[in-house]
Amino acid sequence: MNGEPIIRLRGVAKSYYREALEIPVLQGIDLDIPAGGYYALMGPSGSGKTTLLNLIAGIDRPTGGELEVCGFALNGLDDDELAGWRSAYVGFIFQNYNLVPVLTAFENVELPLLLTPMGRRERREKVEEAMERVNLMDRMENYPRQLSGGQEQRVAVARAIVSNPELLVADEPTGALDSKNAEEIMALLEGLNRELGKTIVMVTHDPKAAHHAKHQIHLEKGVLDRTIEVNR
Amino acid sequence: MRFLHLILRSFFRSKRRTVLTILSITVSVALVAILQSVLATLDGFANNPEASNRIVVRHKVSITNMLPVRYEDWIRQQPEVEAVMGLQWFQGVYIDRRNFFPNFASEAEYVTAIFKEEIVDYSDTQYRDFLRDRNGCIVGRALADKFGWKVGDVISLQSEIFPLTVRLTVRCIFKSKRASDEMGLHFHFKLLEEGVFYMKGRTGNFFVRVRHPEDVPKIIERIDRHFRDAVEPTLSETENAFQLEFLKMMGNYTAIIQMITGAVLVAILIVTANTMAMAIRERTTEIAVFRAMGFRTGQILFLLMGEGILLSVLGGGFGLGLAWIMAGAIRNVAGTFLPYLQNFSIDLGTMALCFQATLGVGILSTFIPAYRATRRPIVDGLRSL
Numbered sequence: 001m002n003g004e005p006i007i008r009l010r011g012v013a014k015s016y017y018r019e020a021l022e023i024p025v026l027q028g029i030d031l032d033i034p035a036g037g038y039y040a041l042m043g044p045s046g047s048g049k050t051t052l053l054n055l056i057a058g059i060d061r062p063t064g065g066e067l068e069v070c071g072f073a074l075n076g077l078d079d080d081e082l083a084g085w086r087s088a089y090v091g092f093i094f095q096n097y098n099l100v101p102v103l104t105a106f107e108n109v110e111l112p113l114l115l116t117p118m119g120r121r122e123r124r125e126k127v128e129e130a131m132e133r134v135n136l137m138d139r140m141e142n143y144p145r146q147l148s149g150g151q152e153q154r155v156a157v158a159r160a161i162v163s164n165p166e167l168l169v170a171d172e173p174t175g176a177l178d179s180k181n182a183e184e185i186m187a188l189l190e191g192l193n194r195e196l197g198k199t200i201v202m203v204t205h206d207p208k209a210a211h212h213a214k215h216q217i218h219l220e221k222g223v224l225d226r227t228i229e230v231n232r
Numbered sequence: 233m234r235f236l237h238l239i240l241r242s243f244f245r246s247k248r249r250t251v252l253t254i255l256s257i258t259v260s261v262a263l264v265a266i267l268q269s270v271l272a273t274l275d276g277f278a279n280n281p282e283a284s285n286r287i288v289v290r291h292k293v294s295i296t297n298m299l300p301v302r303y304e305d306w307i308r309q310q311p312e313v314e315a316v317m318g319l320q321w322f323q324g325v326y327i328d329r330r331n332f333f334p335n336f337a338s339e340a341e342y343v344t345a346i347f348k349e350e351i352v353d354y355s356d357t358q359y360r361d362f363l364r365d366r367n368g369c370i371v372g373r374a375l376a377d378k379f380g381w382k383v384g385d386v387i388s389l390q391s392e393i394f395p396l397t398v399r400l401t402v403r404c405i406f407k408s409k410r411a412s413d414e415m416g417l418h419f420h421f422k423l424l425e426e427g428v429f430y431m432k433g434r435t436g437n438f439f440v441r442v443r444h445p446e447d448v449p450k451i452i453e454r455i456d457r458h459f460r461d462a463v464e465p466t467l468s469e470t471e472n473a474f475q476l477e478f479l480k481m482m483g484n485y486t487a488i489i490q491m492i493t494g495a496v497l498v499a500i501l502i503v504t505a506n507t508m509a510m511a512i513r514e515r516t517t518e519i520a521v522f523r524a525m526g527f528r529t530g531q532i533l534f535l536l537m538g539e540g541i542l543l544s545v546l547g548g549g550f551g552l553g554l555a556w557i558m559a560g561a562i563r564n565v566a567g568t569f570l571p572y573l574q575n576f577s578i579d580l581g582t583m584a585l586c587f588q589a590t591l592g593v594g595i596l597s598t599f600i601p602a603y604r605a606t607r608r609p610i611v612d613g614l615r616s617l
Contacts, residue, residue, distance in 0.1 A: 054610075054611050057524070059523075059524050059610040059611055059614075060609070060610070060611045079528075079529065080528045080529060080530075083523065083526045083527065083528045083529075084526060084528070085526075086524065086525065086526040087525060087526020087527075088526070090526075092521070092524050092525065094521070094614070098517060098518070098521045098614075100241075100518055100521075101245075102241040102242060102244075102245050103238075103241055107237070107241075111522075111525060112525050112526065114234050114235065114238075115525070115526050115527065115531075159525075
């Protein structure tokens with residue numbers, strides 16, 4: 001960790017509108033996350049943790065405040081610029097894996113690389129590297145339906161890291177897994193943070209999963225409640 | 233090209249739905265291609281370039297009223313006129329009504345002069361035999377082959393409009409440039425005059441060949457002006473216009489065919505739009521994941537529209553293939569009793585029209601659901617399971 005904030009939020013607010021009714025979800029969030037950090041966003045349902053993750057990942061826009069992630073002020077980017085930024089800087093891991101069912105594990109992992117100018121051979125090398133990292137070299141030609149839940153999530157992790165993004169965002173990555181597979185995924189994320197220096201921001205309800213992070217950020221009714229450093 | 237495999241994999245995601253949609257487009261496009269080809273064939277029949285210097289003169293009141301044969305003498309005296317021939321539609325039945333073919337009582341000595349573009353190749357000896365034998369007839373090669381007639385065979389035609397049955401000896405067989413022009417039979421007009429008392433000195437039409445096509449309007453106007461105050465006034469028109477009059481008896485076939493074509497195209501559009509809307513809707517989350525990974529709006533549109541266009545173009549291609557097979561069947565079956573269908577085929581213009589129509593259907597049916605999918609907030613798409 002070099003201490004430089006890779007994520008900087010100042011007065012970030014997010015409200016949803018149901019007809020004329022404004023529903024505030026996040027209010028006045030100030031947050032700095034240094035490069036190489038591993039943060040777990042925690043809080044009760046409706047506290048705004050997934051919304052905060054979506055804002056950091058650039059798939060949602062704030063209604064107030066300023067966001068700077070990986071050196072880019074996200075407020076100033078249009079939709080296509082934001083898409084280009086995500087493809088270069090962010091890897092996503094979802095609770096339900098969200099693999100494309102008609103593509104093999106190899107092709108799923110290859111997807112983010114299709115947005116780069118890489119040739120076929122280089123893409124193959126990168127995919128194999130990522131698949132080796134998640135220990136699924138023998139499952140590259142399998143379709144998602146031929147994989148277990150834990151294997152699917154490992155493929156999703158490989159997809160998230162294949163383009164070597166600086167930031168990994170994970171929304172309840174162990175939410176659909178049993179405890180053994182959950183433990184494997186958490187170990188995998190911990191390794192990515194420790195060995196590759198990836199900055200990870202993870203939403204979780206699971207205290208065990210949160211314990212793998214270096215810091216826990218607690219949200220309460222849309223505001224930052226406290227940040228705790230995890231002692232291990 | 234790097235996205236092609238994504239389009240193909242998604243295309244076969246639901247094989248049954250894809251196959252059924254392609255089948256429905258195939259059948260619809262085949263129907264459109266056949267209908268448009270029928271239209272082109274009928275239009276071609278009424279726009280025969282070979283008939284550009286031929287005029288048909290008939291009774292002004294109705295096509296069924298007769299004209300005096302003596303009119304022919306005055307028409308022939310016009311300096312622009314090359315040949316004139318009295319001709320009467322006989323509508324003779326050979327054994328059975330299903331054996332329909334056009335047959336005419338014609339002034340034999342002028343047949344080859346009037347129809348020189350159609351009666352192209354024949355033996356002079358055979359033609360002289362035809363002229364000499366009042367019970368003789370001249371028939372096209374395709375017609376002779378159809379019934380296995382040879383020179384010297386005797387055939388019997390029972391008219392459906394005159395109380396007369398003629399026994400004719402095949403004396404001459406001619407070849408033409410098109411099979412459809414080889415499906416006619418001409419016999420001596422005198423046989424009709426002698427067999428039917430009210431046809432003495434009368435004929436249904438005169439076929440007039442003008443030396444130069446540019447003189448056609450002048451001659452038409454002059455003939456009709458000359459006989460305007462006669463007891464039996466004339467109505468002259470180009471042969472193509474005359475054929476068109478015949479076709480119009482079927483009603484406004486162009487409007488009917490175009491309306492059916494339009495209805496079929498709308499039906500394909502609805503079927504394809506429904507398929508694509510379902511295919512896109514059930515992938516809401518997947519599209520959101522693609523967008524989260526960094527796929528841009530244009531790239532998502534390309535993937536989804538590529539799928540829709542592939543669907544419609546494949547259906548269109550198979551449809552044209554089916555239409556081509558059907559056109560062969562129409563030539564072989566319907567062409568035997570409707571001579572102008574002897575040359576029935578799907579021409580390049582119709583193929584291009586069908587291709588453009590299916591491409592249009594692919595674009596129109598996919599654009600709206602695809603565009604909506606790219607406009608939906610990513611977080612909404614990720615929540616949609």
